[in-house]
Each structure stands twice: as structure tokens, then as C-alpha cells.
Amino acid sequence: MTLNPADDTFAQSIRAALGEEVLRPIDPRYLEEPRRRFAGQVGVLALPRTAQEVATLVRLACDASVPVVPYGGGTGLVGGQVMGEGPAPLLISLERMAAIRAVYPAENILIAEAGAILADVQAAADEADRVFPLALAAQGSCRIGGNLATNAGGVNVLRYGNARDLCLGLEAVLPNGEIWHGLSRLRKDNTGYDLRNLLIGAEGTLGIVTAASLKLFPRPQGVGTAMFQVASPEAAIDLLALARDQVGEGVSTFELIHKQGLQFLSEVLPDIRQPFATQPEWMVLIELGLSGGISPSEALMALYEAADHRDLVSDAVIAQSEAQRSELWAVREQIPEANRLIGSVFSHDISVPISRIPEFIERGSDIIGALGPFRINCFGHLGDGNLHYNVFPPAGHDRSEYDAQRGPIKRAVHDLVDEFSGSVSAEHGIGRLKTDDLERYGDPVKLSAMRAIKSALDPKGIMNPGAVLKA
Template sequence: MLNPADEAFGARLPQGVLRPVTEAYLEEPRGRLHGKAGLIAAPRDLDETAAIVRACAEARVPVVPRGGGTGLVGGQVMWDGPAPLILSLERMTAIRNLRPTEDSLVAEAGATLQSVHDAAAKAGRMFPLSLASQGSAQVGGILGTNAGGVNVLRYGNARAQCLGIEAVLPDGSILRDLKRLRKDNTGYDLRDLLIGAEGTLGIITAASLRMVAQPAGVGVAMLVVDSPAAALDLLALAGERMAGCISAFELISGQGLGFVAEHFPDLRQPWSEPPRWSVLIEIGLPSGLNPSDALEGLFAAAADKDLVSDGVIAGSLAQSQALWDLRERIPDGNRLVGAVASHDISLPLDELARFITDADAMLAGMADVRINCFGHLGDGNLHYNLFPAKGKSRDAYDDQRGRLSDAVYDLVMARGGSFSAEHGIGRLKVAELERWGDPGRLAAMRAIKSALDPFGIMNPGAVLA
């Protein structure tokens, strides 16, 4: 195995693709992990990407794909083993074509989610996947991790937005499958195999993506509920009244709003004291229907059933954005407080409320922590995060983190849930996958990995041990 920093190896690469190794390529958003690299290569097109991967395969040089670097499970940084080559897609940013009449576009892997949104908007359409990091998250990384976000309830996650992909496989061969078809039953679906594989089976270089019509009217409201169980009943009621028109349904805890008030005091909140539980709901209606009227009707019906006790309905785009700003600031507040343990989990909707009640009670007997439970209630994805008690530092919990997370995950798995809902496995959750993953599924994954990447060069240490 060659060190990618060796001059002899660098000579194998296409001219003009090398980048200096800087700290920006070795870090992740939370600043907790630090990787290493022998070289950074940034290809300009598909052929250069294939040439780089082919050279790495021949020399047995590990390859770590790099998108926008926004992942939260360490898939983009490698700290163990031989120094890898980091393959950055930062120069492959083109929107290759745009077809509004068939609601599709083709974007290269380095295009940011924001640039895809902008291209769709210019065509009078919408790309429905929405993330807080959309200004830096890139198409390749979004597909590589099968990212979710706030609109999964209505539109599905990243996999549901992808019609076809172009990719470079671990031996440097090229998969040209940028079809724009909604139906194509021609054997194994290699597109779905590479989506969510976190760069362990190949490098996605471009994708055909699905666009949708922009809703004629969008409404946003924040409603106070007594409990997560009431929030789920409200979701069911909203679904009955506005079937297929609910874009987002977010559960928000008072603890999360309290962290926002503490660290962002200038951000106006609807209530002087944060309610214990609230939900943020967004609807998108077709022409001829008034979203404010629909939300007012929902509030009245929910109040009659004692599901809500208070609420605010945005009367303008600015007010809608202000409510969303509150929701998007919750992770920022979390980072400033400093989590003891963070859990990106999903559960069947029928299990969610009982899980929150049982987990809160369980942890109360284990440690003195504050719990911020929030997230995408509509699709069953919660961010169940633990924080130091007031006046304590997160370092005081160093010897408890593993025990606390194991207890949370045991409860999740016992209820038919998942310990990784939208963030993926990366390198941080490999042990959890080994512990809780289905043995048959793990064996199949290893067989696929061995068949496509026999030398184990593609993002080694990520997903599978």
C-alpha cells in the first residue's frame, strides 16, 4: 500500500487535481473529531474522478469522499489506519440540465442543496428536500447519507428524490445510470444500493433529481400541546383534514426553546415562558385554498378535542420564517450548551409517546441530566439529547455517556425503532450497528462490500468495521 503523499503516487493522478491538505478537510461540524490525509484530490469531471479512484485501487490507497462536510457521524473524517486520499467533489458543481415539463434536473455531486433549490425555483418548481445546512451540504453527500430533513413526512428522504445516478465504482469503472424514469424494472437497483452507503461502495458524481410543483399557498403555525401523545393525535387530526398537504410537523420541547432563549435572547419567541411541548406545522395547499383558514380550522377542531391550548398562526412570510428560525436555532442552542449524549432515533408512531415517557423516567433514575427531545414527529424521527444539569459541565459525565446511550438505544430497539434515523452510521456508530444490527442484514452488507470493493479502499472504517 502506497502512502498517497508519495511523489510516485501523485504522478499517477490527473494534472491539476491536487489540493493542499488543510484543516478544513480534516474536521467535522461539531469539532469533536479530527481526521488525517496524505493528499487531497478535487477532480473536475467524471473521467478525472474515475482516474483518481483507479489509481487508488491499483496502489491500495484508501479513499475518503468529501462533500460539504456537514455529516454528524464522522463519515467524512478518517483518523485510524493509513493516511487516505480525500476525494473532494467541490469542483463538480454544475446543474447539467433542467427539465421543468418532466419535473427533473441533473446536478453534479458538488452542487450545494441551495443551488439545487435555486435552479428549481427559477424553473417555477421546487426541490422538496430541506436541511438547515443547505448552503453547504452537497448533493453527493446528501445522497451518500440518504439525508432526511423537515419535509420527509410529505416528500420522503433523499432516496425518494433521486431518479438516477452517475458514479465511480471502487475499481475506477463508471456507472452511467442518469435515467429520468419513474419506472425501470431492469434488475438490481444499483442507484438505491449506493444511496445511503456513505461512500463505501463508490463515489456518486451526479444525480437525476425529482422536482415538484410549488404549493400555491403555504401556512405555518406553532401550537401548544400538553404532551407528545396529544401532538400525535393532532397530527392524525391534521391528516384527516388536510390529507397529503402537511409538509412538516415538528415536535419542540420547552427545554429546547429554553436553550434558544438562553443563547439567542434577541430571537423573539411567541411566549414569555416556553410551553412544555409545542409543534410547528407547515402546510402547502393547491390554488384556491387559504392556508391560514385551514390552520385556523385545525386549531378550532383541535381545541374542541382538548389537543391544543394556545397557538400562533403566521400571517406573513416574515412571520413564517421567524417561527422556522426558532426551530432551526434549537441545534445551535444544543451545541452551545454542550450535549452529554445525542441520539438520532426513529420509532413507529404508535410507540413514540410511550418511549418519551419511559425514557424520561428511566434516565431520571440514572443521572442528573436535562433532556431536549425534539424533531420530525411526522415521520417518527426524534433527536433525543441529554445535557448537563444546571451548573454542571459535560465533562462531569464522561464516565456515564456510554451507559446512558446504551440504555436509550435498548429502549428504542425494544420498541421496533432505529438508533440511526437520518444521520447515518459513519464511523461513530459502527459499534452500535454491530450490536443492534440484524445478523442476516450485516452478513449481506459485508458480502456486497467485499464483492464491489475487494481491497477495502472505499471509506474504510465507515458503516462496517
């Protein structure tokens, strides 16, 4: 059920405290998520302009025991941004809090409000001749607060880490409406419990991030990008080890791509130029960022020659211009869009120990094959062990024909992930989609500690109820 803010008593209390301008009519775009697996509801929609206004909104919600759902860019894939059950919530969108507050190039630090779009944060770093390396397919619309709330990953985790690793401090509103002023620019601060890392990855269940102090990095003097055909996932892992032996931490990206992803591109996005005349079974996208006068193109050629000597690779395309680099990246970046257009039966965001990825892929193929004639598009961030293991209907069929098998497919894949000591959520979070999985596969001691923390910080249970921990 949705309520009209003009007729709602709770909205009247917001209006009295903050004025009419903070409230908005309820827009349907806030009620769905990209995969349309969850439908949300909104009682009151508020777009605050300052951390103090966020604090006032949360305090009023706490006093009235109204649920609060924080909303960033709405790009999350596990339903954390929509609440479909229970009392209609106050939805707080941070989109008007999008300022870059400060940039400190000498300190390699940027301070951004939570509503800043990731691409704008990257651009602000670029203007300071620095790099903010968090890079996602949704970077043109996702917002930094949501990136931190989900501890987003992306294509550069191998070199720079997840969102958590890129954050020095936070400003956040806690469930009682108090503001934690933690926008530290310090890289060393051992003064007790780390609230920053507690809030990062909590998906809005422990508070609302309103601003962040982010790490920047020097811009590499040269960037090189290539697509290598590899004999197998085993060969890709050996190639990764060889690349790191040769250029160390200069390896920024190492993405595994399967032939099925290329076939989907041919089917629904035929304008995407593919790098090879014949689609290989497996290939990897490699990007190097090097300084000290080292030529990335020469480093990639040397890597190819060494890998060819070991029979790890059979062909390669090494970008010779920014246009060629963009074409190679378009292949990787458009695979998720092709997946969306095809329509998956179930999409899995999982991680397993890197050395066990080949075995996982082989076992997974056998398990899914036993469930039906499904197509598997397995691709992702091989360098950090994160695979997007997506299951699709047979050619000529719609995913809706297989709704009854969504549960068995998810269970089979996640059971295998658990057997391999992996994670059923590598970078997308738990949201509302995977609360049952967290209960099933999570460590009981960890879950008990999480519930205790939730109870201590949010005794009324108003912050994004039903996300991460089952309500």
C-alpha cells in the same frame, strides 16, 4: 499522519495522470467534523472537476491499495467524512463539481453534480417554478452527493420522503474506477438490480456519487405555517392525525418541540423571538402546502378550532406574513445551534413507531434520570417518527465533566430504541460513530448480506474503510 502530496509517490502518480491542478495542500478543515468527536487524516487531497477525473483517482487508488474517503460538505454528524485510523487516505472532495447540468420543468427533473450545495439545488428548482423539497439545517453548506450518500431526511420527509425518494438516477464511480452512467430520467425502469438505491445511503463505501437526477415538484399555490401549543406528545400525535384527515398530503412539516429547546434558545440565543410569552411544555411547528384555491391560513384556523374542541391544543400563532413565517421557522432551525453552544453529553438520532413516541419519551426520561441530573432536549420530526433525543449536563456544568457517562447514556437510549423496534440511526447514517451499534442491533442476515455486497464491489476494501461496516 498526514503526507505532503509533493513528496508522496502516490501523489506523483496522480500528478502524472491528471496534472498538478487537481491536487491541493492539505487543509485542516478536512480533518474534523462538526461535533469534533473524530479527528481525521489525509495523505493526498484531490479536488476533481469531472466524473472522469474521479474515476482516474479511484482507479489509481485501487491499483495502489490506497484508502479513499469521499468528501461532500463535511456536515455529517457521525464521522463518515473523516478517517483517523489506518493508512493515510486519498480524500476526494467533490466541491468543484457543483454544476446544475440540466433542468426539465415539464418532467419535474433536475440533474445536479454531486458537489452542488443543497441550497443551490433548491434555488435552481425555484427558478424553474418548481420545488426540490429536501430541507436541512445545513442546506447552505451540505452538498447533494453527501445528502444522497447518507440518505438525508430533514423537515419535509412526512410529505416528500428521504433523499432516496427524491432521486431517479445516479452517475457514480465504482471502487474499480469504472463509471456507472445511471443518470436516468425514467420513473419506471425494472431492468434488474437497483444500483441507485444500493449506493444511496452507503456513505461512500460502495462508490462515489458524481451526479444525480432529482425529482422536482410543483410549487404549492399557498403555504401556511403555525406554531400550536399541545398538551402532550400524545396530543401532538392526535393533532397530526386530525391535520391529515382535514388536508391530506398537504401537511408538509410537523415538528415536535419541547420546552427545554426553548430554554436553551433563551440561554444562548436570546435574540431569537419566541412565539409565546410563556414557554409551553410542548408545541408543534406545522406547515401546509396547498393548491386548488384553498387558503392555508383558513385551513390552519379550522384545524386549530377542531383540535381545541378535542382539548389537544391551548394556543397558537398562525403566520400572517413571510416575516412571521420566518420567525417561527427560526425557532426550530436554531435549536440545533443552541444545542451545540450548550454542548451535549450525547446526541441521539433515533426513530420509533409514531404511536409509541409518547411512551418512549416517558421511559427515556426515567432511564436518563436514573443515570444523573441531566437535561433532555427531545425534539424533531414527529410526522415521520424521527426524534433528536439529546442529553445535556446540568445547568452550570460542562459536557466534558461527563465524558465517562457518554457510553452508558448511549447504550441506555439505544437499548430502549431497540426494545421499541426502532432505529438507532434515523437520518444521520452510521458513519464511524455507530458501527458498534449496527453490529449490536442490526439484523445478522442483513449484516451478512451487506458484507457480501461490500466484498463483491470493493474487494480491496478501499472505499471509506471503517465507515458503516467495521473494518
